[in-house]
Amino acid sequence: MIYMDNAATTLHKPEAVRQAVFQAMGTLGNAGRGASAPALDASRVIYGTREKLARFFHAENANRIVFTANSTESLNIALKGLFVPGDHVITTVLEHNSVLRPLYECRENGAELTILGCDHRGNISYEELESAVRKNTKAVVCTHASNLTGNMIDLKRTGEIAGRNGLLFIVDASQTAGVYPVDVQENGIDVLCFTGHKSLLGPQGTGGMYVKQGVKIRPLLSGGSGIDTYNPRHPSEMPTALEAGTLNGHGIAGLGAAVSYLEQTGLDVIRNRELALMRQFYEGVSRIPGVKIYGDFETDRRCPIVSLNIGDYDSSEVSDELNMTYGIVTRPGAHCAPLMHRALGTVSQGAVRFSFSHYNTEEEVEYAVKAVKELAD
């Protein structure tokens, strides 16, 4: 089996991540619930990962990092906890449903929404972004990279526009955390949402968010906190304010090991390898008659994703054939990115997405190019 669906989740995790989860499952108690050795071990492991992530994203301190189950949970907490009726929010067609659906709910509850379009390559216009700002605009919410095309949004430029207009800047880093360095302070980011199981190479069920000092988010959940038990309200201190209930300590132990692996290996080493594999695949398939590729490949500042179609074939059929005949795992269909597909004109056909990991090899890429060629013949 050749796994090329890393934008959905990375299948191959570092050995250290597996070991950390295994060890945590045999040793950790409940973090913040008492001072027994197992409970303290859990608290230490979780705090250690919090510190690592704060350093990884250049947060002010570890308390600005909140653990959640995934980006979707982080985005729901941020979007539903920040906007009130009458607020205007700007987002883009590049977004995943984890951004769009919570925003549609906000709109149903009285917020206003502007969704920026894109050009034929799938890139947004920053001039259009700036001109969309109104008196009641509260925030810009955008992905760092499209999960369909791999195109990136310039965080620095978008952050400057948000900052200049006094807007909150909320970023979905699902596709980029672990591939590109993200400095929340340098880019003027107020809330960064990330998942642990994609390029961060951690376990599924891990994720989190960075919340800038001074940004207050109404919690989505309240409940057990391990502190202030007789207070009828959930504590408002970060990170506890947004972490009701027992955390996924076992998974967070794995996420901590994953961040260490990324730091030791080097994001630039990982990214350069993934982009080289992407480029090799792109060069190979772009020469095949009948293959249509989506996204902007004039730059290498992009995610290691190549989405394509072969003639008029249903992307589900192509992906199934790649799986059954060649043992190549890809993702067909709509990728939870309805507006991006609409913009590209691929609503009915979907697209076959190949997404690479640094664990893939040149031989695997060569084989995948050959498979696409045979299917297109």
Next chain:
Amino acid sequence: MRKKELKLVVTFHTTADAMAMEKLCREQQVPGRLIPVPRAISAGCGLAWCAPTEERDHLTEVMSSGGIDLEALHECMV
């Protein structure tokens, strides 16, 4: 691309229902497999159960007795 054949394609409301179908069919040794939902049925993604058309009666009976909550039963080229 391989030649398409007429198949029975069962769609479900949720992925959980599709997994229940696979488990039931495996237990009862009913032929078929999970595939991505073909666009001829829906562009909205998800999993469908694909089986030979001659299994229609057998499959309907198995689903009914197994309490499978299906969305629709199609015959289409897959």
